Amino acid sequence: MKKEGHSSRILLTTSIILVVFSIILWIVISQFFNVVDANVESSLENKFSLYLSAMIGLFLILSLFTVSRVIYHFTKPVDELTLVARKLASGDYKARASVSEFKDLGSLAVSINQIARNGQETQIVRSMEKERLKTLIESIGSSLLMLGRGGTVNLMNGVFAQTFHTSSSDAIGKSYKEIGLPLAAEQLIEQVFLSEQVHEQQIRMQQEYGPLDLTVYGAPVIGRHGNWLGIIVVFHDISKIIKLEEVRKDFVANVSHELRTPVTSIKGFAETLLDGALSDPDISRDFITIIEKESGRLHSLVTDLLELSGIEQHGFTLNISEVNAATTIQEATQLVSGKLAEKQMTIEIEEMSDLVMEADSGRLMQVLVNLLINAITYSKQGTTIRISGRKDDHSVLISIADEGIGIEKEKLQRVFERFYRADLARSRDSGGTGLGLAIVKHLLEAHHGSIWVESELGEGSVFFIKLPIHQPSHSIE
Numbered sequence: 001m002k003k004e005g006h007s008s009r010i011l012l013t014t015s016i017i018l019v020v021f022s023i024i025l026w027i028v029i030s031q032f033f034n035v036v037d038a039n040v041e042s043s044l045e046n047k048f049s050l051y052l053s054a055m056i057g058l059f060l061i062l063s064l065f066t067v068s069r070v071i072y073h074f075t076k077p078v079d080e081l082t083l084v085a086r087k088l089a090s091g092d093y094k095a096r097a098s099v100s101e102f103k104d105l106g107s108l109a110v111s112i113n114q115i116a117r118n119g120q121e122t123q124i125v126r127s128m129e130k131e132r133l134k135t136l137i138e139s140i141g142s143s144l145l146m147l148g149r150g151g152t153v154n155l156m157n158g159v160f161a162q163t164f165h166t167s168s169s170d171a172i173g174k175s176y177k178e179i180g181l182p183l184a185a186e187q188l189i190e191q192v193f194l195s196e197q198v199h200e201q202q203i204r205m206q207q208e209y210g211p212l213d214l215t216v217y218g219a220p221v222i223g224r225h226g227n228w229l230g231i232i233v234v235f236h237d238i239s240k241i242i243k244l245e246e247v248r249k250d251f252v253a254n255v256s257h258e259l260r261t262p263v264t265s266i267k268g269f270a271e272t273l274l275d276g277a278l279s280d281p282d283i284s285r286d287f288i289t290i291i292e293k294e295s296g297r298l299h300s301l302v303t304d305l306l307e308l309s310g311i312e313q314h315g316f317t318l319n320i321s322e323v324n325a326a327t328t329i330q331e332a333t334q335l336v337s338g339k340l341a342e343k344q345m346t347i348e349i350e351e352m353s354d355l356v357m358e359a360d361s362g363r364l365m366q367v368l369v370n371l372l373i374n375a376i377t378y379s380k381q382g383t384t385i386r387i388s389g390r391k392d393d394h395s396v397l398i399s400i401a402d403e404g405i406g407i408e409k410e411k412l413q414r415v416f417e418r419f420y421r422a423d424l425a426r427s428r429d430s431g432g433t434g435l436g437l438a439i440v441k442h443l444l445e446a447h448h449g450s451i452w453v454e455s456e457l458g459e460g461s462v463f464f465i466k467l468p469i470h471q472p473s474h475s476i477e
């Protein structure tokens with residue numbers, strides 16, 4: 001509107017000047033020919049006067065039109081440049097001016113376009129940086145919170161929103177004390193505000209699925225000119241590290257405990273022998289038998305521990321080949337036949353089709369023997385063990401069912417943990433280390449398989465193992 005107003009003002013002024021000029025011209029010429037004198041009645045002069053008026057009128061219209069065209073031609077690029085400049089000022093850097101043929105206006109348009117291009121480039125760079133920063137903030141994996149000088153939330157990432165059950169729209173603009181942070185974290189933020197120094201602390205939050213351990217790191221954000229902009233708080237989830245630390249501590253405690261029993265026993269009997277019991281051959285024999293048994297226990301404990309740590313090593317590999325699990329089951333039952341006979345137990349193997357699959361035959365045998373020995377150890381005399389196997393398109397499922405002592409429901413998952421014994425007295429008695437099922441589980445996982453157990457206390461247990469027919473990333477020529 002302003003653009004049009006500007007042109008039309010120039011146009012109007014020019015028109016008025018021209019009109020005034022034409023009227024003056026008309027009056028002057030009329031005077032010259034005396035056409036305005038009413039007393040003169042000359043048809044020739046009247047005609048001439050009319051003709052002259054028409055000519056002047058026509059001249060007036062023509063000059064008005066020409067002048068308006070010239071003015072329009074000159075003011076159009078100026079108005080256009082004004083419009084483009086206004087768009088640039090409002091941040092629309094896509095606007096461009098057409099380059100006019102008038103020299104000065106043309107170079108002004110070129111400069112304005114250059115400013116527009118520079119502005120557009122800066123805008124692109126800034127939006128790219130903004131996008132990059134946003135991606136970085138969202139992908140750091142830790143909770144991030146940024147507070148302004150007054151302690152109000154300026155920014156948070158998705159992990160923060162998820163951990164503290166909030167959302168950007170809910171929390172932004174609120175004080176850090178209103179967004180449900182744990183008290184310890186609020187206190188840390190307060191300390192950072194007061195001291196303008198970095199603070200770090202470990203906190204534990206109780207969540208529905210268990211404790212969540214976090215390290216909270218709060219740091220002041222200082223601007224380029226040394227001005228204080230607020231603070232940044234990062235919450236790093238260290239639950240897994242803490243859990244691993246606890247597992248490690250438990251493991252060391254368990255190993256020490258397991259080693260202490262036989263070592264104490266061996267030491268005690270050896271000391272008694274040295275104190276004089278050696279002179280009695282019967283007592284000596286009994287004590288040395290105990291020492292031999294306890295050292296056997298120590299030996300199997302150390303062997304199992306080495307075995308387990310070997311399986312857990314990064315470099316552990318399986319010797320994969322085509323194996324018929326039905327044959328391996330037969331061989332495993334022969335291996336335990338001695339123990340079976342001792343307890344007058346029997347094994348029934350269900351009719352099974354060929355169970356050809358890719359596996360490490362030695363390790364598969366180790367798994368089956370371990371499960372069979374457990375089935376024999378934790379069963380009464382004269383009972384039966386039943387083995388079945390079937391196959392579908394992708395996997396082989398083997399089950400070993402006994403009629404033994406069974407396992408309590410709440411202990412079913414734990415039997416695969418290292419050193420865990422469901423029936424402490426009986427399994428200690430059996431000389432077991434409590435590592436057998438942990439080794440079995442690791443071996444099956446190395447095969448991308450799994451193990452689980454169903455059991456009824458006093459009735460018996462069924463151990464199921466599931467293995468894929470084809471080992472991923474392995475091909476047999």
Ligand SMILES: Nc1ncnc2c1ncn2[C@@H]1O[C@H](COP(=O)(O)OP(=O)(O)OP(=O)(O)O)[C@@H](O)[C@H]1O
Binds near residue numbers: 402415421423431
């Ligand atoms: N077939 C089973 N019936 C009942 N309980 C079982 C059976 N198999 C395992 N368990 C329970 O699970 C626990 C863990 O078994 P695991 O084989 O890991 O250890 P272990 O037999 O005690 O010792 P070892 O390391 O010598 O095998 C056993 O102590 C026992 O309480």
Ligand SMILES: [Mg+2]
Binds near residue numbers: 432437
């Ligand atoms: Mg066992």
